[in-house]
Amino acid sequence: MRIGELSRRTGVSERALRYYEEQGLLRPERRPSGYRVYRDADVPAVRRIRVLLAAGLGVAQIAQALPCMVDDDGLLAPTCPELVAALVEHRDRIGEAIDELEATRANLDAILAAEVPRLSP
Secondary structure: OOHHHHHHHHOOOHHHHHHHHHOOOOOOEEOOOOOEEOOOOHHHHHHHHHHHHHOOOOHHHHHHHHHHEEEEOOEEEEOOHHHHHHHHHHHHHHHHHHHHHHHHHHHHHHHHHOOOOOOOO
């Protein structure tokens, strides 16, 4: 299938699909004309890429993770122990960032809740 069809089947823009190829996440066949030809297996591959992006992984991390991921009835599952450890670390970093943001929000809430002193004329 050509890039337009893959885009329609996955809901991902052609530009994003080209970027995934540039980053080594997809490897379409190239015709002598330069046209990309994708396989049916690229449809679920794009879905896996999108799930990992939504999980906060960067493209370089995804390139390392994809070979260690299996699609188990629509859910991705890591198969390599080192990937599990890396994902746990990533989750922990996200948790720390959430904690910091919640503390920041609490400080802002306290500022907003403070009464404004009235100035005497």
